[in-house]
Amino acid sequence: LLLLRNPKDLATSYYHFSLVFSPFPSYESWDSFFKDFMAGKVPWGSYFNYLSEWNKYIDNENVMPISFEDVKENTYLGVKKIVEFFEFPLNEEEIHAVVQRSSFQSMKKNSKETHGAFGDVLFRKGGVSDWRNLFAEKHNLEMDKMYKEHLEAIPLGKKLKYDVYCKA
Numbered sequence: 001l002l003l004l005r006n007p008k009d010l011a012t013s014y015y016h017f018s019l020v021f022s023p024f025p026s027y028e029s030w031d032s033f034f035k036d037f038m039a040g041k042v043p044w045g046s047y048f049n050y051l052s053e054w055n056k057y058i059d060n061e062n063v064m065p066i067s068f069e070d071v072k073e074n075t076y077l078g079v080k081k082i083v084e085f086f087e088f089p090l091n092e093e094e095i096h097a098v099v100q101r102s103s104f105q106s107m108k109k110n111s112k113e114t115h116g117a118f119g120d121v122l123f124r125k126g127g128v129s130d131w132r133n134l135f136a137e138k139h140n141l142e143m144d145k146m147y148k149e150h151l152e153a154i155p156l157g158k159k160l161k162y163d164v165y166c167k168a
Contacts, residue, residue, distance in 0.1 A: 001082060002054055002065040004156070006165040007047055008131035008143055009068075011037050013124070015134070018042075020121050030134050038142060048150040055156040065156060069165050072128050075099050128165060140168045 005013075015033045018024040024043060027033040033042075040046030057063045064085040071078035076099050083090050083098075090098070100106060104126030111119025135143070147166070151157030160166075 001085070002057075002063055004051070004065055004067040004160060006067070006069060006128075006131075006160050006162060007147060007151075008135060008140075008166045009128060010047055011143070012131040012134050014042065016124055017121065034139055034142075038146060048146055051151055051156050052154065055154045058155050065159055067159055067161070069128055069161060075103070131166070132168075135168070137168070 011034065014037065015027070015030060018027060018033065025036075027036070036042050037047075040049060044050070054063075054065070058065060064082070066078060066081060076095065079095055079099050079102065083095055107114070108119070108126065111122065115122055143166070147157070147162055151160065152162070
C-alpha cells in the first residue's frame with residue numbers, strides 16, 4: 001500500500017511534525033523548513049524523488065497507490081479498495097466499522113490509548129488544504145514549478161490531483 005499525499009499538505013504536516021518531534025531537526029521558521037524540504041534536505045530526502053522512484057512500480061499488481069485526499073473524499077470507498085487489494089475477508093458491516101474506527105476524530109480521541117504521549121504528535125488536524133495557512137505566493141510558485149518538473153507528467157503525479165488540492 002503506497003499512501004500518497006499532495007506535496008503542499010505533506011510539507012505543512014511535516015513542518016508541524018518537526019516542531020514537536022525532537023529527534024527531527026528543528027527549524028527557526030517555515031521559510032527555513034520549506035527551503036530544506038524543497039532541496040530534499042529533510043529526513044527521508046526529497047518527496048519528489050520518492051514519488052518518481054515509486055512511479056516505476058505503479059503498474060505492479062503488488063502495489064496499490066492511494067492518496068490521503070481520495071480517502072478523505074470517500075473514506076468508505078478508500079477502505080473498501082484497501083480491503084479488496086489485501087483480500088481481507090470483511091463484510092459490509094465490518095468495513096463500516098473500520099471506517100468509523102479509522103476516522104480522524106476516533107483516532108485522535110483514542111490516541112492516548114493507542115500511541116501514548118506520541119498521539120498528540122501524530123494527530124494534529126487530519127484535514128486537507130492546511131497548506132493555505134503557511135504558503136505564501138513564493139512557496140506556491142516554487143512548489144508548482146517543482147511539481148511540473150518532476151511529477152506532472154508521470155502517472156503517480158496525476159494521482160495526486162494537484163490541480164484540485166494544490167492550486168491557490
